[in-house]
């Protein structure tokens with residue numbers, strides 16, 4: 001042990017070779033501990049809505065606007081503040097419009113630059129110089145640092161600033177500079193982003209969102225069931241591939257696959273056209289209103305049906321292969337009477353809304369036809385070999401997980417499976433029993449195995465687990481008793497469509513249960529919160545996102561347009577800054593165009609969930625804890641130098 005400590009100190013002394021260097025580092029770290037805590041931003045259930053997502057990222061769910069209010073208070077009209085906010089979100093586009101009407105651009109540049117400098121000063125004041133420096137755009141790094149650094153003892157500050165600003169304008173760099181400042185403000189307003197799941201499906205641009213996230217300065221992701229579905233597809237799991245394509249077809253988003261990821265769907269399209277040529281595919285009408293021509297629409301519904309039938313078949317095979325998944329009840333194709341066009345479910349007979357199944361052999365309903373098999377083989381290869389998809393999925397693997405404990409909060413997408421009495425539900429995974437945190441951990445480890453395991457059997461299990469996470473009633477990311485996809489397509493009886501939620505969702509107001517979950521994940525502090533998404537909060541029915549006296553925050557971002565009529569708003573996001581927790585309710589996002597032109601900001605309403613008595617500092621955060629450990633280590637090193645145990649490396 002002693003030897004280990006000495007070896008560690010030796011290593012540390014290579015980094016801080018002298019008393020002076022070690023002391024300076026201690027002082028620097030101590031200074032960081034006393035800075036205000038950085039702002040965290042939480043978004044969930046983005047579901048491919050890249051424009052709304054980009055907007056919320058730009059406005060920091062109201063954080064930029066709050067900064068403008070803090071700096072300018074009553075000295076600017078609310079109209080001017082809104083224009084300034086829009087400029088910060090969309091600097092280039094806004095300036096292009098302003099230039100068309102503004103008579104004195106030079107004046108406008110001057111005023112705008114001063115305003116931006118003031119806001120930038122305020123946003124930067126929370127960080128160390130070194131952190132700000134790292135965020136500065138290379139072209140203007142030096143000037144911006146000059147402009148935002150307080151020069152206390154300079155006598156004629158004003159003329160010094162004026163000279164810089166006038167030069168920027170005179171040499172024609174004002175626009176570029178305004179863009180750089182605006183982006184810097186956006187960058188500094190939010191220190192860290194949490195995505196609490198469901199980036200994928202329903203909306204048109206999940207791949208664009210992923211590109212943005214990969215570019216973002218600091219982010220973690222708690223996978224949602226839809227994200228794990230795409231991960232499974234990328235790993236070549238057939239159930240996941242079929243679901244991914246089915247959902248894209250259902251929402252008129254096959255472009256994501258074809259154009260976004262370059263996955264060739266021609267074999268499926270040709271097969272669908274031939275197989276369902278005269279079939280109107282009534283049950284497979286699209287959701288939403290995609291921009292389709294009639295022939296595109298016709299093709300899409302046929303592909304939608306073709307891949308759905310393939311899905312029910314391959315899922316049947318996965319269920320048979322994995323009896324431990326206990327999903328046999330979800331195999332329904334063998335309950336269909338193909339002649340009568342009916343199905344028997346739980347002893348009751350239902351009329352099927354569709355009875356044209358040319359590819360199903362009633363004796364072997366789960367077997368793929370030769371053509372279907374061929375299509376699936378090609379799709380498997382296409383998903384596995386798509387470089388862009390693989391890079392997006394590896395980003396999810398590297399930056400994400402099934403849950404996260406961060407600054408005293410517990411983040412996960414769906415739920416912790418519970419029994420009706422509120423105790424943790426035990427679940428069998430490949431012959432072993434797990435619950436609570438253990439369940440989360442084993443599932444996550446299998447997801448990773450699905451990509452990285454050397455042992456082919458474990459790898460296969462890992463792939464199948466991704467599909468299991470998508471729809472099992474015991475999956476913490478799904479948390480409903482069944483996924484009623486089949487019933488929703490083929491049966492008119494609404495009661496068969498019902499997906500009953502895990503008791504977790506009924507127990508969200510039960511403090512004992514919630515504290516138990518938090519404790520299970522190591523959070524015993526009374527200030528801890530659970531933050532989850534997944535279930536839309538039906539605001540129009542009076543439902544509230546704040547549960548259990550503020551201990552639980554269900555912030556389904558509600559970005560998904562298809563769901564906005566159910567919730568009545570566009571959903572919630574959360575901000576955790578040094579003053580506390582702020583919940584932002586959003587109105588539906590019209591378009592980027594409207595956001596710029598009408599200066600409409602989707603952020604509508606903020607509720608302070610919790611206000612801290614004292615402003616939280618870095619020392620109160622997880623990073624602060626690491627810094628304190630580092631300081632303690634450095635102090636040991638310092639003592640070792642002083643007592644002669646270790647020599648300085650001069």
Ligand SMILES: O=P(O)(O)OC[C@H]1O[C@](O)(COP(=O)(O)O)[C@@H](O)[C@@H]1O
Pocket residue numbers: 198202225226250480483484485499534535
């Ligand atoms: O209406 P859609 O898009 O077909 O999806 C409905 C399905 O999506 C789910 O709600 C899962 O998606 P979420 O994770 O977004 O809730 C299923 O429970 C349901 O069967």
Ligand SMILES: [Mn+2]
Pocket residue numbers: 198224225226413477534535
């Ligand atoms: Mn979800």
